[in-house]
Amino acid sequence: MQNKPSLEIIRGLLFTYDIENTDDLEREALISSKNINNEKELIELFNKLTKPEFLNHPKPEQDWFIDSIEYFLTINDNFDAVFKKMATYFSEDVADQRAFMQTLLNSLKHYTDNP
Incomplete structure (x- = not known):
């Protein structure tokens, strides 16, 4: 059975960046040091922090993350339901x-092809 697209699971994947996740000062410093509006720096951040988290999930869950992001991009969602409920360590x-999510999607697909 395939899971329905979910903004909640996308937000769960991004919990690494949420201020409620407060157990690692080095991680917090890394997040706040990156310009998340710069695609190259965002990819570097995803490679360092999101990739290991994503690859710890079983393949069906990885597919659910990817399918969910693709679905919400396709219907032109603005992802406010993800970002407005999250306070992050991002410096800006x-x-x-949508560009952030497209970069995340591209990164996740890359991780599944090149674990």
Whole structure:
């Protein structure tokens, strides 16, 4: 059975960046040091922090993350339901939430192809 697309699971994947996740000062410093509106720096951050978290999930859950992001991009969702409920360590606001999610999607697909 395939899971329905979910903004909640996307937000769960991004919990690494949430201020409620407060157990690692080095991680917090790394997150706040990156310009998350710069695609190259965002990819570096995803490679360092999101990749290991993502690859710890079983393949069906990995597919659910990817399918969910693809679905919400396809219906032109603005991802406010993800970002408005999350306070992050990012040093600035995400300027283009859809571009952020597209970069995340591309990264996740890369991780499944090149674990």
